[in-house]
Amino acid sequence: MARVVVDVMPKPEILDPQGKAVLGALPRLGFSGVTDVRQGKRFELEIAGEVTAEVLAEVEKMAETLLSNPVIENFAVHVEDDVTPAAGSPA
Amino acid sequence: MKIGVVTFPGSLDDVDAARAVGLGGQEAVALWHGDHDLRGVDAVVLPGGFSYGDYLRCGAISRFSPVMTEVIEAATKGMPVLGICNGFQILCESHLLPGALIRNDHRKFVCRDQRLRIENNRTAWTSAYAEGQEITVVLKNGEGGYVADEPTLDRLEGEGQVLARYLDLNPNGSARDIAGVTNERGNVVGLMPHPEHSVEELTGSGTDGLGFFTSLVESAFA
Numbered sequence: 001m002a003r004v005v006v007d008v009m010p011k012p013e014i015l016d017p018q019g020k021a022v023l024g025a026l027p028r029l030g031f032s033g034v035t036d037v038r039q040g041k042r043f044e045l046e047i048a049g050e051v052t053a054e055v056l057a058e059v060e061k062m063a064e065t066l067l068s069n070p071v072i073e074n075f076a077v078h079v080e081d082d083v084t085p086a087a088g089s090p091a
Numbered sequence: 092m093k094i095g096v097v098t099f100p101g102s103l104d105d106v107d108a109a110r111a112v113g114l115g116g117q118e119a120v121a122l123w124h125g126d127h128d129l130r131g132v133d134a135v136v137l138p139g140g141f142s143y144g145d146y147l148r149c150g151a152i153s154r155f156s157p158v159m160t161e162v163i164e165a166a167t168k169g170m171p172v173l174g175i176c177n178g179f180q181i182l183c184e185s186h187l188l189p190g191a192l193i194r195n196d197h198r199k200f201v202c203r204d205q206r207l208r209i210e211n212n213r214t215a216w217t218s219a220y221a222e223g224q225e226i227t228v229v230l231k232n233g234e235g236g237y238v239a240d241e242p243t244l245d246r247l248e249g250e251g252q253v254l255a256r257y258l259d260l261n262p263n264g265s266a267r268d269i270a271g272v273t274n275e276r277g278n279v280v281g282l283m284p285h286p287e288h289s290v291e292e293l294t295g296s297g298t299d300g301l302g303f304f305t306s307l308v309e310s311a312f313a
Contacts, residue, residue, distance in 0.1 A: 012191075015150060015264065036163040067154070069148055069184065071191040088111060 002051045003080040004059050008068045009040035043067050044080075051079050092307055095122040095132035097162070097178075099153050103140030104175065104287060106204045109169025111287040112136065124156040130202055134171040134215070134307055135162050139231075146306040149178035149192065149234050161222055163187060169304030170213035176232055179271070181280035188281045189247065195232065196264025204296040205230035205284050206258040207270050207299060209242060209250050218310040219302035224301035229288035233294025235263035237272070237283065247272060254280055 004013050010016045016038045021038040045062075047055060068075040094112045096119050109119035120132050123144075129135065136162040138310050143152035153159060153264045158183065166172045166187050182188045195201060209220040220226070239247070244266055247253050252270035261268050263283070270283035286300025 013240075014193065015196055015236070017196060017198045021198055066147070066151065069151065069191055071183070071189075072193060 002049075004047055004049045004056070004077060005080050006043040006045065006049060006059065006067050006075055006077050007044070007061045008063070008073050008075045009073055010038060014054045020089060021074055040073075041067075041076045092117045092133045093120050093121045094118065094262060094307070095129055095135045095242065097122045097124060097135065097137050097158055098114065099124040099140070099142035099156065101141040101144055102138050102177070104138040105140070106186045106271075107285075108136045108175065108304050110146060111290045111300070114290050115301060116308060117304070122158055123261050124153065124158050126139045126158045127161065129158075129165060132140070134173070136287075137162070137172065137174040137181050139176030139178060140289070142177055142181065145177075145234075148180075148184065149177060150184040153177075153181045154184040157184060166274075166279050169278050173216045173283055173303065174234070174279075174281040174288060176283055178260070180234070182279060182281045187245050187279045188274055189252075190237055190266075191270065192232045192234055192283070193236045193238055195236055195262070198209045200231070200233040202229075202231040203262065203263060205270075207255045207284060208258055210245050210253045211255075211273060211277075213251070214254065214273045214280050214306075215310055216280045216303050216306050220305040226302070227289070227296050228284045228300045229264055229311070230284040231297055232263060232283055235265065235283040237263075237265035238267045239266060244269075247283055248276060255282060255284075281301040 019038040026034050063075045095119050096105050097107045112119040126176045162187055166169045180192045183191050204227050209224045212220045252273050254273045257268045257270050286303040289300035290297045
């Protein structure tokens with residue numbers, strides 16, 4: 001088993017109202033020094049077998065077809081090592 | 092004419108859309124998201140709501156439903172397709188229309204009677220209006236902010252693909268006050284406000300929305 005992670009973020013020029021809401025909430029909770037927040041999505045894909053170049057190309061295709069909307073979002077794909085968490089351990 | 096109205100899991104306004112089609116003098120045909128054919132309809136309406144719970148992105152899952160495969164193929168061949176609100180989001184996710192719709196800039200759901208200007212009356216869905224006509228229809232959305240990159244916006248303006256613009260105020264942060272757009276051919280139209288809720292005097296904000304549902308007939312006889 002291997003895990004491939006797809007991170008999806010709103011493009012820099014696209015307004016991110018959710019990030020703005022989080023940014024506004026932080027000082028109210030006493031947290032200071034944060035000048036901007038942008039909120040994205042993280043997809044963890046559990047892959048059967050080895051992560052080959054073909055598999056990664058396939059994940060790229062998934063990312064641009066479904067997981068992200070290329071009009072408003074960018075994505076990045078990476079392979080995560082050591083994904084055999086013991087039962088009950090935090091992810 | 093037979094006009095299909097698609098129901099997705101989570102559609103809200105399919106019944107109102109079908110009723111508006113009837114008031115417009117045409118026959119509404121119910122289509123289901125799992126359908127693999129369009130049952131011989133001449134045009135399709137994608138109604139408002141929260142198809143597939145708006146999971147992932149508004150319209151992102153619906154765009155890959157079986158019926159949308161048929162709608163996309165028919166639309167590229169010239170069949171008139173009108174997407175309202177969630178339907179507009181589905182058309183953008185399908186790449187039948189340029190741009191995308193994001194959360195309202197003020198982060199609140201908005202529900203109001205909205206004044207619009209019809210900028211393009213040469214589409215299959217707006218020919219009943221005069222160019223520049225001002226109408227008032229219901230608007231209700233949480234993710235109605237229309238965005239596209241600057242070259243795309245310039246092209247839309249230059250080619251007359253801006254269908255309608257918000258007047259008085261911009262209710263959701265849409266770029267250049269855009270309330271709706273059309274494809275180059277003018278058969279595919281997306282609109283964030285809800286003309287199907289403004290078709291009877293008894294309810295809603297008057298009958299200004301009816302033109303979207305009578306235009307097809309008028310263009311057929313033009």
